[in-house]
Amino acid sequence: xxxxxxxxxxxxxxxxxxxxxxxxxxxxxxxxxxxxxxxxxxxxxxxxxxxxxxxxxxxxxxxxxxxxxxxxxxxxxxxxxxxxxxxxxxxxxxxxxxxxxxxxxxxxxxxxxxxxxxxxx
Numbered sequence: 001x002x003x004x005x006x007x008x009x010x011x012x013x014x015x016x017x018x019x020x021x022x023x024x025x026x027x028x029x030x031x032x033x034x035x036x037x038x039x040x041x042x043x044x045x046x047x048x049x050x051x052x053x054x055x056x057x058x059x060x061x062x063x064x065x066x067x068x069x070x071x072x073x074x075x076x077x078x079x080x081x082x083x084x085x086x087x088x089x090x091x092x093x094x095x096x097x098x099x100x101x102x103x104x105x106x107x108x109x110x111x112x113x114x115x116x117x118x119x120x121x
Contacts (some may be wrong), residue, residue: 016042019046054080055103
């Protein structure tokens with residue numbers, strides 16, 4: 001149980017390092033309040049990634065269950081919102097309000113096509 005918790009903590013730190021100032025992991029501010037602001041922004045970005053992943057994992061699991069895939073408790077226990085391979089950490093970001101509230105469409109696993117609607121995660 002301790003090993004499992006350690007793995008979760010290490011995954012969180014790995015994601016934080018990936019987000020944190022272009023993988024440099026440097027506090028760039030020279031005064032305490034600036035460092036606190038920088039760490040607060042890191043926490044906000046980290047929480048946004050976890051929320052984004054949680055919403056899409058939930059949608060994907062529901063879709064799999066609706067398609068008849070056997071979604072077991074053992075499978076669900078192995079899912080983690082701390083994954084980040086699908087997230088572009090570098091580049092330009094646009095934040096627009098969607099026309100309709102909700103999530104963007106999931107990729108179709110049967111075609112292997114990734115739908116690109118012009119949005120960055």
